[in-house]
Amino acid sequence: MKCIACMNKQGIIGIDNQLPWHIPSDLKHFKEYTMGSTVVMGRKTFESMGSNPLPGRTNVVLSTCFEFDDACVLGNMEELVKYPGAIVIGGEQIYRQALDLDLVLEICLTLVDREVRLKEGQYVAYFPVECLKDFEEVKRTENSEDGYDIIWYKKKESND
Numbered sequence: 001m002k003c004i005a006c007m008n009k010q011g012i013i014g015i016d017n018q019l020p021w022h023i024p025s026d027l028k029h030f031k032e033y034t035m036g037s038t039v040v041m042g043r044k045t046f047e048s049m050g051s052n053p054l055p056g057r058t059n060v061v062l063s064t065c066f067e068f069d070d071a072c073v074l075g076n077m078e079e080l081v082k083y084p085g086a087i088v089i090g091g092e093q094i095y096r097q098a099l100d101l102d103l104v105l106e107i108c109l110t111l112v113d114r115e116v117r118l119k120e121g122q123y124v125a126y127f128p129v130e131c132l133k134d135f136e137e138v139k140r141t142e143n144s145e146d147g148y149d150i151i152w153y154k155k156k157e158s159n160d
């Protein structure tokens with residue numbers, strides 16, 4: 001499986017169940033990267049999109065207790081083996097579990113140069129940056145106009 005995410009240098013990917021920024025060129029990149037594929041997301045991420053499936057993609061939502069008419073809902077991560085070519089699109093809980101379970105072989109990460117000043121009581125979602133130690137950077141493109149790099153990582157060969 002692959003994974004796509006957009007984080008800032010603090011590792012932040014979301015605040016109060018929303019994206020902390022609106023970067024049209026990166027959203028275009030996300031659309032191009034995922035179009036035609038199966039996308040896997042957590043229930044909170046799906047709800048953050050108004051519970052509307054992403055068009056042109058097979059939408060798989062992980063939830064232990066919700067059902068959605070317009071998306072395939074899975075009750076556990078193990079069922080993801082049915083979607084080997086799928087792309088994990090977040091949020092924090094799903095990135096973390098997919099990476100911990102070694103399901104992800106490629107990461108496409110947008111690194112945004114935007115600092116977020118957190119306020120008390122905000123619900124902050126982070127990318128599990130510690131997992132990147134198991135990956136190596138294979139490509140990087142700079143978008144200095146919009147203030148971000150897109151970094152492609154591949155899983156390092158295991159010595160086990």
Ligand SMILES: NC(=O)c1ccc[n+]([C@@H]2O[C@H](COP(=O)([O-])OP(=O)(O)OC[C@H]3O[C@@H](n4cnc5c(N)ncnc54)[C@H](OP(=O)(O)O)[C@@H]3O)[C@@H](O)[C@H]2O)c1
Binds near residue numbers: 018064
């Ligand atoms: N910047 C980015 O690239 C990016 C991308 C995506 C999302 N985000 C942000 O990330 C935030 C949301 O992340 P989050 O971590 O709070 O939530 P999330 O990962 O989107 O969803 C969490 C939910 O997924 C379900 N879930 C988790 N593990 C499961 C499992 N093993 N089996 C079945 N269901 C499982 C649970 O739903 P139930 O409670 O229904 O069981 C859980 O409450 C938002 O702010 C969003 O905007 C950012």
